[in-house]
Amino acid sequence: MMQLRDRVSAGLKDAMRNKQADRLSTLRLITAAIKDRDIATRAEGATEGATDADVLQILGKMVKQRQESARAYEEGGRLELAEKERNEILVLEEFLPRQLDEEEVEKAIAEAIAATGAESIRDMGKVMGALKAKYTGQMDFGSVGPQVKSQLG
Known part of the structure; x- marks a missing residue:
């Protein structure tokens, strides 16, 4: 490619x-x-x-x-x-990958939480790191942070 x-x-x-x-x-x-x-x-x-x-x-x-x-x-x-x-x-x-929709973002967050074994808000950095490694350019990490927080909360 x-x-x-x-x-x-x-x-x-x-x-x-x-x-x-x-x-x-x-x-x-x-x-x-x-x-x-x-x-x-x-x-x-x-x-x-x-x-x-x-x-x-x-x-x-x-x-x-x-x-x-x-x-x-x-x-x-x-x-x-x-x-x-x-x-x-x-x-x-034109040079960015397709942006994920809300449902796909939710699913990606859930998968990242499962993959990192995150259990609490203290693991937020691990989850965000996993998301950034896989989805850079496909989601707005500014709005994803609070969503990760609420799923871990």
Whole structure:
């Protein structure tokens, strides 16, 4: 399977060829973020740069930032800027795996609790670690945390 960074790179080349300026600028931001992570990873002594899991994490963070910005722009009545953020989110999401629906998230949490043998709130870190290892980019861990807490509670 093609690595995520290769898919981003191919998308960048296509956007250049097709003169899609907005798409191109978003893809350049992704590429810059990946290069930053490569540099940071190598500085920590790793032999290779960012992994696919790192890239998924970067993309997820970028989507979240844009969702927050779009909300702020809408509240401020700056609809054209909110629309720009939403268009960037669409480009970013092309490279993310499909998001799990609520039912799938519930099932994934239950499976992670069973797999880690978690029994109390003290085991929350283990459960979150298991979920992140398997579902990075497929769920919003900010909203998953409280759900894990309630299932362990």
